Amino acid sequence: MNFRAIATIYHAEMARTGRTLMQSVLAPVISTSLYFVVFGAAIGSRIEEIDGVGYGAFIVPGLVMMMILMQSVSNAAIGIYFPKFTGTVYEILSAPVSAFEIVIGYVGAAATKSLILGVLVLATAAFFVPLEVQHPFAMLAFLVLTSVTFSLFGFIIGIWADNFEQLNIVPMLIVTPLTFLGGSFYSISVLPPFWQTVTLFNPVVYLISGFRWSFYGVSDVDVGISLVAILGFFLACLAIAWWMFRTGYRLKN
Amino acid sequence: MSSIISISGLSKTYQGGFTALKSVDLEIGKGEIFALLGPNGAGKTTMIGIICGLVTPTTGTVTVDGHDILRDFRQTRSRIGLVPQEMSIDMFGSVKAAVSFSRGLFGKAPDPAYVEQVLKDLSLWDKKDSEIRALSGGMKRRVMIAKALAHEPDILFLDEPTAGVDVELRQSMWQVIGRLRERGVTIILTTHYIEEAEQMADRVGVINKGEIVVVEETGALMHKMGQKRLTLQLAEPLTALPEALKADGLELAADGCALHFDYDTQAERTGITTLLARLNEAGLSVRDLETSQSSLEEIFVGLVGGKA
Ligand SMILES: Nc1ncnc2c1ncn2[C@@H]1O[C@H](COP(=O)(O)OP(=O)(O)OP(=O)(O)O)[C@@H](O)[C@H]1O
Ligand SMILES: [Mg+2]
Numbered sequence: 291m292n293f294r295a296i297a298t299i300y301h302a303e304m305a306r307t308g309r310t311l312m313q314s315v316l317a318p319v320i321s322t323s324l325y326f327v328v329f330g331a332a333i334g335s336r337i338e339e340i341d342g343v344g345y346g347a348f349i350v351p352g353l354v355m356m357m358i359l360m361q362s363v364s365n366a367a368i369g370i371y372f373p374k375f376t377g378t379v380y381e382i383l384s385a386p387v388s389a390f391e392i393v394i395g396y397v398g399a400a401a402t403k404s405l406i407l408g409v410l411v412l413a414t415a416a417f418f419v420p421l422e423v424q425h426p427f428a429m430l431a432f433l434v435l436t437s438v439t440f441s442l443f444g445f446i447i448g449i450w451a452d453n454f455e456q457l458n459i460v461p462m463l464i465v466t467p468l469t470f471l472g473g474s475f476y477s478i479s480v481l482p483p484f485w486q487t488v489t490l491f492n493p494v495v496y497l498i499s500g501f502r503w504s505f506y507g508v509s510d511v512d513v514g515i516s517l518v519a520i521l522g523f524f525l526a527c528l529a530i531a532w533w534m535f536r537t538g539y540r541l542k543n
Numbered sequence: 544m545s546s547i548i549s550i551s552g553l554s555k556t557y558q559g560g561f562t563a564l565k566s567v568d569l570e571i572g573k574g575e576i577f578a579l580l581g582p583n584g585a586g587k588t589t590m591i592g593i594i595c596g597l598v599t600p601t602t603g604t605v606t607v608d609g610h611d612i613l614r615d616f617r618q619t620r621s622r623i624g625l626v627p628q629e630m631s632i633d634m635f636g637s638v639k640a641a642v643s644f645s646r647g648l649f650g651k652a653p654d655p656a657y658v659e660q661v662l663k664d665l666s667l668w669d670k671k672d673s674e675i676r677a678l679s680g681g682m683k684r685r686v687m688i689a690k691a692l693a694h695e696p697d698i699l700f701l702d703e704p705t706a707g708v709d710v711e712l713r714q715s716m717w718q719v720i721g722r723l724r725e726r727g728v729t730i731i732l733t734t735h736y737i738e739e740a741e742q743m744a745d746r747v748g749v750i751n752k753g754e755i756v757v758v759e760e761t762g763a764l765m766h767k768m769g770q771k772r773l774t775l776q777l778a779e780p781l782t783a784l785p786e787a788l789k790a791d792g793l794e795l796a797a798d799g800c801a802l803h804f805d806y807d808t809q810a811e812r813t814g815i816t817t818l819l820a821r822l823n824e825a826g827l828s829v830r831d832l833e834t835s836q837s838s839l840e841e842i843f844v845g846l847v848g849g850k851a
Binding site for chain 2: 292297302305309380381383384385388538542543
């Protein structure tokens with residue numbers, strides 16, 4: 291293993307985040323916090339409790355997940371797309387590093403950033419709504435697993451994308467709708483039975499449900515199933531990334 | 544001379560079906576400066592890309608210092624530094640950070656003294672803390688060279704190092720290359736210009752349409768390529784070439800207004816002096832004169848044609 295190369299990529303990516311602190315840290319924290327203010331504190335007081343949890347508190351895990359998903363995907367996608375776009379990727383490809391090492395460097399940095407954001411948003415949320423965390427370790431595990439998995443997913447999008455439009459299309463057209471419909475704002479038990487079944491095909495449901503369980507001990511689907519679902523998605527992404535590097539897909543001619 | 548890069552049967556067909564390299568065999572000697580000379584689209588960048596890991600070969604093998612470029616890519620790539628043809632450099636961050644990044648990426652422990660030396664060699668030391676986007680184009684190119692040298696490679700690829708570079712920078716680049724050669728670094732550079740190959744290289748490989756046409760010691764090749772044409776514009780048109788002037792390589796232009804004289808720059812005697820003396824004797828006055836070298840393309844045609 292070329293650990294030094296991994297560390298070098300990781301640090302360069304973190305430095306990139308550091309250079310754009312406003313856009314990459316402050317913006318997502320503020321925009322997510324606006325949801326707490328509007329839906330939690332303002333409108334939330336007029337909405338009845340769900341599963342015994344006040345509405346303001348109920349939506350926090352879903353919102354954190356939504357933010358982490360979006361940030362992981364877009365940050366990791368840009369991280370590898372940009373060098374590809376500007377041509378500087380030649381240096382990575384000509385270096386004595388394996389595909390695996392490149393993935394660890396880029397995805398590790400994107401996931402770290404998502405984790406930091408997640409913690410910041412949770413801390414901000416605690417100002418606006420009463421939060422309790424029943425299973426802190428499970429919460430952390432979901433946070434880490436989601437950050438890593440969706441950073442990996444974003445990395446794949448970044449390699450696949452040929453232009454900026456494609457780069458944005460997956461986060462906008464797939465990730466956002468799936469998170470909105472994934473039970474961020476409601477328990478899927480309020481849906482008619484048919485739509486409940488349809489919803490179970492949405493992978494984000496499992497993430498949000500599991501994450502919310504780690505806070506309040508209530509969930510739409512079994513926590514074990516949630517874990518298996520996200521692990522499965524992680525392995526699928528890993529396999530795709532491995533295949534991409536092995537074949538040089540959209541990276542080498 | 545033991546060879547450091549061995550290329551055998553290397554070919555590349557791109558996805559669209561275009562064959563950019565056709566079964567190339569080539570040996571690069573340890574410590575030499577090798578110039579790869581060829582017109583646009585000849586396959587120079589493709590060949591370099593394969594050796595450095597940017598392009599996957601279709602058939603054939605390449606070994607670097609005895610290691611296969613695909614199987615032992617860590618071994619081969621850690622020995623190679625690449626300065627690509629296109630300007631591709633991250634515009635953000637400082638010069639020093641960019642060079643340190645390259646060193647780390649190649650798995651080398653930080654060595655500020657070495658990095659300092661590289662930057663000084665390339666006259667970049669006083670710009671070490673500048674943002675790269677604030678540098679001039681020539682300086683950015685030098686930063687790319689510094690990045691390629693950051694991990695102390697044994698082999699340096701320079702893909703058209705002098706494209707878009709002014710005379711001064713070109714000179715300092717030659718100096719850097721000269722110093723690297725003294726240290727035993729093998730250098731492979733590509734160029735469109737014969738003079739450039741002549742000035743620097745120990746050996747020259749001419750590539751055309753994906754095939755190596757000739758590989759030769761620079762001196763020997765220059766001899767082959769040394770044909771030049773002297774054109775003399777006459778003050779008064781001639782109807783025929785006077786007897787007294789008749790000589791090898793001299794002919795009258797169709798309109799009678801000019802004389803063309805083909806000569807060999809590498810020959811002991813070019814015959815120019817004699818020609819001018821005879822013109823004088825014959826009482827012909829010359830209005831203007833120019834010399835021209837056969838273009839690279841013409842030379843390729845000549846070389847390829849000569850072989851067929
Ligand atoms: N990615 C690609 N896909 C398809 N064809 C390509 C690709 N890259 C290069 N080619 C073709 O392969 C041929 C060789 O290209 P290459 O870049 O190796 O030439 P070169 O000798 O470096 O030329 P130049 O002097 O212009 O840099 C060209 O005809 C080019 O169009
Ligand atoms: Mg080229």
